[in-house]
Amino acid sequence: MWYNKGVDLLTLTVTARESAGQPYTLVIISGEADVTNREDLRTVLDEEVAQRPSTMILDLAGLRFMDSSALHVILQANRALDRQGGMMALVAPQEAVAKMLRLTTADRLVPVFGTVEDAAAG
């Protein structure tokens, strides 16, 4: 269960994983996410939220840039996940992405971890 979407600016890879017997969904978001490709991001996140995962981890280590409209897509997915009892976590944002999370205080809404392993361990 994995696929890549977009060949240039934004790459999205989804894998199903397990940590200590607990399944989680890992979404690797790489490149640059902004208003021009946020619908690609939305499509992938909506599809995964619809699978009702208990934990969804977004690995941002390869994401060079994220604007506020891409952040909104992530926050909408977080809200949908929260409503159905799931949890979202963000991993390893680069400086520009971390700045966006900080300025909007989104980092107080969604927990941020240094590694996927830490996020999976909760």
Added chain:
Amino acid sequence: MSTEPSPVPDAMTTLTFTTDLSAVRAMVASHARQAGLSAARVIDLVLAVSEVAANTFRHARSAGTLDIWHDADEIVCQITDDGFISDPLVGTRRPAVDAMGGHGLWLVNQVCDRVDLRSDQTGTTIRLHMFLRTS
């Protein structure tokens, strides 16, 4: 009464954009680094210009224009499009974290040293200033 903006100098870099905001960001980063802006403030300026260019992408009916210039005191990024912003206080109030939109110009005001916005029925010009000596 707002003062008239200072004239645009001859030596500047110009880029016309529609959907390629990545090119907009790359040009801002490159110019800002050359101008001597610190790494952290390059990130801020790129973020700000990208948010303004995103507004152009969403609301303007034609391409936007980005002009960048700098002198010893500051680097200026000017984004011009044919859109009209009717709210003169846009971006001065903090939106809720999960508000659907409205963050863009608020963020711009948080990270830039000075923001000039002029808008009428013929279009919108936004100038983002970063002071070089404080960085």
